[in-house]
Amino acid sequence: NGHEEIQPLVGGVISKEALWACTTCGACMEICPVSIEHVPKIVDMRRSLVMEESDFPPEVTSLFNNIERNGNPWEISNDRRAEWAAGLDVPLMAENPDAEVLYWVGCMGSFDQRNRKVATALVKILKAAGVNFAILGPEESCTGDPARRIGNEYLWQMMAQQNIEVLNSYGFNTAQAETASNGHGHNGHSPRTRTIITACPHCFNTIKNEYPQLGGHYEVIHHSVFIDRLIKEGRLRLPAGFDHRKLTYHDPCYVGRYNGVYDEPRRVLTVLNSNGVTEMRRNRNKSFCCGGGGGRAWMEERIGKRVNQTRVNEALETGAEVLAAACPFCIMMFEDGVKGVEAEERLQVEDIAEIVARALEEAATTTAAGAGQ
Structure with missing residues (x-):
């Protein structure tokens, strides 16, 4: 017709x-x-x-099932969530309910071998600065970020409600703090805002910007910002310019574009690195993605060039020996990308926390050597 x-x-x-x-x-x-x-x-x-x-890439079926059953993206029981911290003397929130700072480890920091090293480095930093902190351990579950980005809203809500309940039970909800016993918080003290820190931009963005949709209001800080704050307050003594390698920094999308954090990570790296940061041609709000966001970390890349290899090549163009990252997904994608372009000999991928922890060890050794003379 x-x-x-x-x-x-x-x-x-x-x-x-x-x-x-x-x-x-x-x-x-x-x-x-x-x-x-x-x-x-x-x-x-x-x-x-x-x-x-019910139409989605077949690879994410197991992701959905695992998040629902295990509270994390893998076929690993969630009661093993604090195993990475064995021997590090890290208190659980249940043991230290008055902790000022909750370190939200996230699924990658808890279970992924590579990112457990970042979690360990961050613990060393918090201890060196005398921060009163704790982790949730098995009480923590996936924030639901991968489920929501992929479109499984039901699963996101399920995870979010569960986590909000746990966070509220420990008094982290800022809305609760304001109304707590006529302006007097725990034990009659005036209420204080307690902080959640995390090394995962996806956990950070979800708890900070999306949990309020379900009534969860929290003070959430990315670890790069928290480390910058500790340095400013003089709580971390770091040897300035101890790292002489040429270094570039990648802005994670969910810390940069989504939350406007650009200066703090660079400040930390500039304190530590004698050469400062050599920028890639696409940086700050024009940064180029690692390819792992939006649930892509769990999907096959079937069309076009691999995003992670494109970004690794941009890092190599700067002549840098170190690609500093501030996100577990970026680390995973870049390590894979470095192998893909056969640049293992030329480029290290390191989280900001790992570089800072190494500097602290260096400072401790120097101090010990000086004391021994």
Whole structure:
């Protein structure tokens, strides 16, 4: 009858391949001259596919099942969540309920071999600065970030509600603190805002910006900002310029574009590194994604160039020997990318916490050597 057939938006006008390729990095929104919000629309369309049609990449089936059953993305029982801290003398919140700072370790820091090293480094830093902190251990579960980005809103809400309940039970909700016993908090003291710190930008962004949607209001700080604060307050004594390697820094999307944290990590690295930071051509709010956000870390990359290899090549262009990162997904993606472009001999991937922890050890050794003379 001469009428054109109307194509559906999802899978028609916009191909499913395009929807699943998105890392939710936010670069399109950053650069858009008319403020179109592409990422929320893409996530909405994914949600339609997942929730209405059970249509999603086959690899994420196990991710959904594991988060639901184990509270983490792997087939590992969640009661093993604090195993990484064995022998480090790290208190659980249950043992130290008055801790000023909760270190939210996240699934990667708890279970991923590579990122456990970052968790250990951060513990060394907190202890060196005399921070009164604790971890939740098995009481912590996945924040639900990967589920939400992939479109499984139901699973996100389930995880979020569970975590909010736990955080509230320990008095971290800032809304609770304000109303606590007529302006007097725990033990009759005036209420104080207690802080949650995390080395994972995805946990950071979700607890800080998304848990309020379900009534969870928290003071959340990324570890790079917290370390910068400790240095400023003089609580960490670091040997200035102890690291002489050429270093570049990658802005994680969920710390940079999503939360505007650019200066603090660079300040920390500049204190430690005699050469400062040699920037990649795409940096700060124009940073280029590692390829791991938006649940992409669990999906196969079938079309185009591998995002992580593209970014690793940009790091290599600077001539840097170290690619400093501030996100467990970036670390995982870059280590894979370094192998992919066969640059293992030329480029180390290190978290800010690992570089700081090494500097503290160096400072301790120097002090001990000086005392021994």
